[in-house]
Amino acid sequence: MAHKTLQDANLAVGYVAKRSDVNVSTLHFYETKGLIRSWRNNGNQRRYKPDVLRRIAVIKAAQKMGVTLEEIKLTLDTLPENRTPNKNDWARLSTQWQAQLDEKIAYMQRLRERVEGCIGCGCLSMSSCPLYNPNDILGETHSGAVLLEKD
Amino acid sequence: MAHKTLQDANLAVGYVAKRSDVNVSTLHFYETKGLIRSWRNNGNQRRYKPDVLRRIAVIKAAQKMGVTLEEIKLTLDTLPENRTPNKNDWARLSTQWQAQLDEKIAYMQRLRERVEGCIGCGCLSMSSCPLYNPNDILGETHSGAVLLEKD
DNA sequence: ACTTTACCTCAATTTAGGTTTAGGTTTTAG
DNA sequence: CTAAAACCTAAACCTAAATTGAGGTAAAGT
Numbered sequence: 001m002a003h004k005t006l007q008d009a010n011l012a013v014g015y016v017a018k019r020s021d022v023n024v025s026t027l028h029f030y031e032t033k034g035l036i037r038s039w040r041n042n043g044n045q046r047r048y049k050p051d052v053l054r055r056i057a058v059i060k061a062a063q064k065m066g067v068t069l070e071e072i073k074l075t076l077d078t079l080p081e082n083r084t085p086n087k088n089d090w091a092r093l094s095t096q097w098q099a100q101l102d103e104k105i106a107y108m109q110r111l112r113e114r115v116e117g118c119i120g121c122g123c124l125s126m127s128s129c130p131l132y133n134p135n136d137i138l139g140e141t142h143s144g145a146v147l148l149e150k151d
Numbered sequence: 152m153a154h155k156t157l158q159d160a161n162l163a164v165g166y167v168a169k170r171s172d173v174n175v176s177t178l179h180f181y182e183t184k185g186l187i188r189s190w191r192n193n194g195n196q197r198r199y200k201p202d203v204l205r206r207i208a209v210i211k212a213a214q215k216m217g218v219t220l221e222e223i224k225l226t227l228d229t230l231p232e233n234r235t236p237n238k239n240d241w242a243r244l245s246t247q248w249q250a251q252l253d254e255k256i257a258y259m260q261r262l263r264e265r266v267e268g269c270i271g272c273g274c275l276s277m278s279s280c281p282l283y284n285p286n287d288i289l290g291e292t293h294s295g296a297v298l299l300e301k302d
Numbered sequence: 303a304c305t306t307t308a309c310c311t312c313a314a315t316t317t318a319g320g321t322t323t324a325g326g327t328t329t330t331a332g
Numbered sequence: 333c334t335a336a337a338a339c340c341t342a343a344a345c346c347t348a349a350a351t352t353g354a355g356g357t358a359a360a361g362t
Contacts, residue, residue: 014308024309025351033349043358045309064262069349098266101259108256111215115249163329165338175339176321184319194328196339220319 011048013038020056027056035059035073051084058093065101162199164189171207178207186210186224202235209244216252 017024030036031046036055038046055076062072075093079085168175181187182197187206189197206227213223226244230236 012308023351026349028311029350041358043309044311045358061266063349065259065266094266098263101263101266105256105259105263108216108252108259112249112252112256115212115216115245115252163338174321177319179341180320192328194339195341196328214319 009049011050011052013046013048016048016052016056019053020060022056022060030056030059030069033069033073035069035076049084054085054090058090062093062097065097066104067097067100160200162201162203164197164199167199167203167207170204171211173207173211181207181210181220184220184224186220186227200235205236205241209241213244213248216248217255218248218251 013024013027017027020027027036027046031038036048036052038048038052041047058076059069059072062075063069067075075096078092079089164175164178168178171178178187178197182189187199187203189199189203192198209227210220210223213226214220218226226247230240230244
C-alpha cells in the first residue's frame with residue numbers, strides 16, 4: 001500500500017495532502033497561519049491527528065463561501081483545544097458561515113436587480129442610470145442591508 | 152472652479168479620476184491593461200472622451216459582480232471601435248454579466264444547501280458528510296450545473 | 303546497503319488589482 | 333512671472349493565498 005500511516009492518529013503530511021487534495025506546501029502554509037497543527041516525530045517530520053482532515057475540509061468549504069483564511073482562523077480558534085471537536089462544534093461553524101453566505105447571496109441579488117434596471121434604462125442618462133453613479137452601486141442610501149464590500 | 156476641462160469631449164485624468172471615484176494611478180493601470188483609452192495633448196498629458204466615464208462605471212459594476220478585469224476586457228473589446236457605444240451596446244454587456252451573476256448566485260445557493268445539510272449531519276461520519284469529501288463540495292456528481300471554480 | 307521517495311527549512315516567485323515613491327515636466331492661478 | 337497644482341514615467345511595493353526552488357535530512361523499499 002502507498003501509505004502505511006493510516007488511522008493510527010498519527011498521519012504523515014503526504015498522506016494528509018493526498019486525502020485532502022491539497023499540496024504539502026499548502027499544509028505547511030496553513031500551519032504557519034495557525035489554521036492547523038502538528039507535532040514532530042524523531043526525525044523532525046510533521047505528524048497530524050486524523051481530525052486535521054475535517055479541519056481542512058472545513059477550511060476549503062469556508063473558502064468556497066468566500067470566507068478569508070483570516071476569518072476562518074478566527075472561527076476555528078473558537079473550537080475547543082482540550083478535546084476533539086464534536087458535532088455541535090462543527091455545526092456552530094457551519095451556522096456562522098451560512099449567515100455570511102446568506103448576506104453574500106442577498107448582496108448579489110440586489111446587484112442583479114440593479115443590473116436588470118440598467119438594461120431597461122439603457123445607460124443613456126448618466127444622472128439616472130443606477131450603474132452610473134459610482135457611489136450608488138451598492139446602495140447605502142437605497143437598502144439598509146449590510147455591505148460586504150466597502151469600495 | 153476646480154477643473155476647467157468639463158464636457159468638452161476632452162477630459163483630463165484628474166477630472167476623470169474625481170468623477171469616477173478612482174485614483175489617477177488606477178486610470179493609468181486600466182490603460183496599461185487596455186480597459187480604457189486616451190490620447191495625449193501637446194504636453195504629453197492624457198485626455199479622455201467623456202464616454203470613458205461610463206466605461207469605468209461599467210468596469211466597477213462588473214467587478215462587484217465578481218468579474219475579473221481580464222474578462223471585463225474581453226467583453227469591453229466587443230464594443231464598437233468606430234462609434235460611441237449606444238444603449239444596445241451597453242445593454243448587451245449587462246445581460247452577459249447578469250447571466251454570470253445568476254450562475255454565481257445559483258452556485259452559492261447550492262453551497263448553502265450543502266452547508267445546511269452539513270449542520271444536520273453534524274460532520275460525524277467522514278464518508279457521508281457533504282462537506283467532508285474534498286471532491287464532492289461543488290457536486291460535479293450531484294448537480295449538473297456549471298461550475299464557477301474548478302479547485 | 304543503497305537508492306528512491308518523502309520530508310525538512312527558508313527564501314523567492316506568482317497572480318490580481320492596484321498603490322506608493324521618486325524624480326522630472328506641464329498647466330494653471332494669482 | 334512665479335509658485336502651486338496637476339501631470340508624466342518607471343519601478344518598487346502591497347495583500348492574499350499559495351507555489352516553486354534550492355539545498356539538505358529521514359524513512360522505506362529491495
